[in-house]
Amino acid sequence: MRSFAPLVLSLLGASAAVSAAEPAADAADSNVISLTKDTFDDFVKEHDLVLAEFFAPWCGHCKALAPKYEEAATELKSKNIPLVKVDCTEEEDLCRTYDVDGYPTLKVFRGADSHKPYGGARQTDSIVSYMTKQSMPAVSIVTEENLEEFKTLDKIVIIGYVGSDDKTANKSFTAFAEAQRDNYLFAASNDAALAKAEGAKQPSIVLYKDFDEKKAVYDGKLDEESILKWVKTASTPLVGELGPETYSKYMAAGIPLAYIFAETAEEREKFAEDFRPIAEKHRGDINIVTLDAKLFGAHASNLNLEPEKFPAFAIQETTKNAKYPYDQSKKLDAKDVGKFIKNVLDGKVDPSIKSEPIPETQEGSVTVVVGRNYQEVVIDNEKDVLVEFYAPWCGHCKALAPKYEELAALYADVPEFKEKVVVAKIDATANDVPDSITGFPTIKLYPAGKKDEPVEYQGSRTVEDLVAFIKENGKYEVDGLAEGAKKPEQGGDVTSSASQAAETPAPSEESHDEL
């Protein structure tokens, strides 16, 4: 099943912000500086660090960002980090110079020649935190005098305590900090007394956070991978809150995510408290979050829960996109749910699979696959199976349909081909599939004997090219247009390059960072 951000999240976020955006955008007392081609270069030359937004006035995401950007600008003013904006409908050349190809585009400038994409979420706190980190050296040096202040600079700060002559530890920590400087704030100290006062040996790394146990100490292996694994675990709240700022982080964590849907803040707090011991027990194996069912309730159906029936609980294995909804007729008792979590982690629970009914008869030449027979039709067999993942609303999919049917007939109508090649399609919005599908149509070939290495089709959507693709990548190298097979009338059609593009999901479903 696709792992899109739930649609309501971005919708709510956007619409709520739009009305608030308008007055701020034109207000004379705005802290966001509008620049043009005449002022831009000089401005970025004069300031060490600048965040620039390239926008278009009609762009919905830009409108949603505007009040947040304004707030961030106000907060960052005291740190001398200016936030600027450029209207790309007025400044086409300037925007082209900086390769702006979508709105809004945010870039961090260090002078006119050095810039990189902004790498945080489009939220006030994230912008402030990200730009603060950009303004500091990768590793600051802390002393007894400034340690306490440094700890308050961000929600999470990471400090390496290394011996003054321990070059190896210093080098490893510095390298890690440089690699992660966009994500965390780092400092180091070689003061042995300070380390002792903080309960840390030399070398060790201490992560200070403004939640849970406030502080975690690491004295394991100092290689990047081990440190990062620890940092990810230590920086994640035991029971966090899922929202636009945290969604992508949880999705990228590489471990299952457990959702507690609840409608009121009080309920969520209570659940968080009840579930904390469970979260502690499984720390590093699963993340547990609460989320506001009033705002984000529609996400429940993505997890195969019944919508509107809250509180509710479900686990999602983000890497395989398997879902484990908890029986909604039962009360959400932490102890019972704790057992359920353990069983899921131990592999004792079968994932729930969203599926249309298995078709009783196949009507055309294209085999219709659904969630429940996907394994059988696509994976557990000795055939080369071509699968089109489509969405009912997708125009390119509709355009492809007659050609795809024609393609399928080339194999279905020839008995010796039929044994070797299957041309199939699945509505990926109504059925769970193991792969994450990000655009429609997506076409993949699952070759016999190599089902775990599907080949994605990137060519033009013509019958001839698809036949060639099956021949080239399938185990049996079947040539559907070889003698005996009827020549399709419009096989050679070359569609225009514009129509080759896969459709990304509807705007409401598209962007993870909007959640």
Ligand SMILES: *[C@@H]1O[C@H](CO)[C@@H](O)[C@H](O)[C@H]1NC(C)=O
């Ligand atoms: C780590 O090494 C660098 C470069 O030699 C040095 O400037 C820095 O002070 C050292 N850090 C600590 C905490 O000793």
